[in-house]
Amino acid sequence: MFSSRRSQNEKQKSLQQRFLFVLGIVFFLLYFVLGMMIIFWDELPLSLSHNRRIALGVLLIGYSFLRFIRLIQKNKSNDE
Numbered sequence: 001m002f003s004s005r006r007s008q009n010e011k012q013k014s015l016q017q018r019f020l021f022v023l024g025i026v027f028f029l030l031y032f033v034l035g036m037m038i039i040f041w042d043e044l045p046l047s048l049s050h051n052r053r054i055a056l057g058v059l060l061i062g063y064s065f066l067r068f069i070r071l072i073q074k075n076k077s078n079d080e
Contacts, residue, residue, distance in 0.1 A: 017078060024071040028064050035060030 013021075037044060039057035046053065 013078070021071065021075055024067065028068045028071065031060050031064035031067065035064065 035057040037057075038046065038053055038060065048056065
């Protein structure tokens with residue numbers, strides 16, 4: 001039981017890998033929040049119709065989830 005914990009701890013990520021993972025999470029949250037802002041914040045200074053605002057917001061949210069999925073897949077491949 002303790003030997004399996006030790007082997008997992010010995011395979012820690014490098015500082016660069018951890019930094020890039022955290023940066024990827026930050027950009028996922030940034031795109032997600034920006035998409036939500038475009039959809040729901042009416043006073044946002046964008047001269048777009050309501051339908052185009054929703055389309056742009058959904059596009060940004062979809063892109064954020066695409067980045068998140070790629071980040072998780074890359075993280076799993078680096079762990080192996």
